[in-house]
Amino acid sequence: MPFFDDSLLEDRAALGRADEMLRRLAQAGARIRTESDQAVDGLSSVADLPRPRAVIAAGSEARLIRAMLEPTCPVPFLAWPRHGLPGWVGALDLVVVLATDGADANLIATAREAVRRGSQLIIACPQPSAIAEHAVGRDTVMLPTRTGDRLAAAVVVLAALHRMQLGPEVNPDAVADSFDRVAEDCSPYVDVSENPAKDLALGLAEAQPLVWGGSVLASRASRRVAEALRAASGRAALSADAGELAPVLASVTRKDLFDDPFEDPPPDERRPALVVLDDGTADQLTSAEQNRLREVADAADIRVCLVQQTVGADLDRYAALLQTGLYGAIYLSIGLGRVI
Structure with missing residues (x-):
């Protein structure tokens, strides 16, 4: 089972092996x-x-x-x-x-x-x-x-x-400009401390991704991002609405404080991580669903990875959420050594 090596996210040789995929994302605009x-x-x-x-x-x-x-x-x-x-x-x-x-x-x-x-x-x-x-x-x-x-x-x-x-x-x-901004923010040359896509990859390093988007467009982006994460990691990655994800999160037991953090868990015991795609839709239902998922995740000590884009028109925000998630999937595959 591949071990996630976070040093690869700053390794020029490892990043170079993913150059074709990263370049295609960067040229979207x-x-x-x-x-x-x-x-x-x-x-x-x-x-x-x-x-x-x-x-x-x-x-x-x-x-x-x-x-x-x-x-x-x-x-x-x-x-x-x-x-x-x-x-x-x-x-x-x-x-x-x-x-x-x-x-x-x-x-x-x-x-x-x-x-x-x-x-x-x-x-x-x-x-x-x-x-x-x-x-x-x-x-x-x-x-x-x-x-x-x-x-x-x-x-x-x-x-x-x-x-x-x-x-x-x-x-x-404007949509092209949105893609360009994500390409700058998520560039392989931007350090992990300032790169939202590398940060997402770190959050999912040893996790089973559960991806949620509240609005219609964010939900569509969540399905595309989940597909990319499955391909990048070889793990199951689920995109679903709040009603389907909440029971999955609630069924997870809290971490044992005495677990070895360096031991790689079996696939059927890999803990989930909740990926929230937030496009700034502020209606009451969407906000309530996001709060509910966060509360359930917190109760089970599940990591929440937030990808947020609240500026611009609907399609601009969709593009930014989707592209950040796709960059994150590539960095996840790099960290797992799956890009050869």
Whole structure:
């Protein structure tokens, strides 16, 4: 079982072995700016489109689009997980397709069906690509993509939907700036005492991560972060709502004061750590749930790792929480010696 070596977080050779992963995270803001520049013509054309009867989104990050639009969208919204389209979709509806790889057979079928039915179609995809060929039509708005970054494409699509007055304001430059700030704060060259991602890795060094986000967007970020932590550590990492996590935390017995702190516990006895993703949502329910989880964790002597971002628009805060968690996962894998 790998032992977490915190000295590796400041070791240039160890950090260098993760350079490709760290560099990709650091370039997230640049990818958003690239996709936004590519989509200038498409973004300028959507403001004149009529308001649709309903919006149907398909493809990568469709659920993020739903999380952003549902609270304020003036028309019904559906995230569609299968190929094709629901039977009721027609010429009065808007179909949004995110297809950054350009060759997904299910999304090609969805785009082709939207064109056949005469629906408005906004599609983010590479040009040229197989799906771009099937999406050509008089009611199609193309948002060309180049980077293959699903989140970057989603940011541009959200900006387009805002211009159609279907969703909240999304400024791609502001989201990119948020990514850049995280890249600076979580840089491998920033000492662990000032680096929130390295601090998160230290908090999870020997723990079983339980990840919670209170708002809709923070909850989505928690699922992505849990996936990254599982891949980084080879351990189970659970993302769930407060009602599911509280019983898990409550079932943990307090530490024995005489336990050897240097003994690596068996996998089935590894203590959990609670990772709280706080995006500043201050409604009463979210605050109460966070307080409840903290109280249960404190009663069981469980470490709480707080990742907080309370400044900026909704998507800016989501981006910062997600990116900090992804950096933390990479540093966890470095400390565990899993990056070779």
